[in-house]
Amino acid sequence: MKLKYEFELMEMDEQTVALPIGEESEGAIHGIVKLNDSGAFIFKLLAEETTEDAIVAAMKKEYNASEEQIRAFVRGFVDSLAKQGLVDGVPAKGEKTADGEKATKQG
Secondary structure (H helix, E strand, O other): OEEOOEEEEEEEOOEEEEEEEOHHHOOOOOOOEEEOHHHHHHHHHOOOOOOHHHHHHHHHHHOOOOHHHHHHHHHHHHHHHHHOOOEEOOOOOOOEOOOOOEOOOOO
16 A cells, blocks of 8 residues: 655644645645644655555554554554545455455445
């Protein structure tokens, strides 16, 4: 999975925001994406082709949470981005993910 468009992350009023840049995002995205710290972490990883497992592994190194908590957060966050049309390659409901589990949310 990977972001469909190129974004620039920046700090605004002590919050991370993602601004769409590049010609391909013109007309497709209106506004900015506000991110918390863990959302910004995932967003950076999604700039390149990656998998749910790779994101979870990277987050386990940075955050003090169980793998189950991290995986649930990653799935929810990526699903939200997919519903907004910002990410490609998210497994559809019932389709197997890289970790062999069935996706539980529509991507």
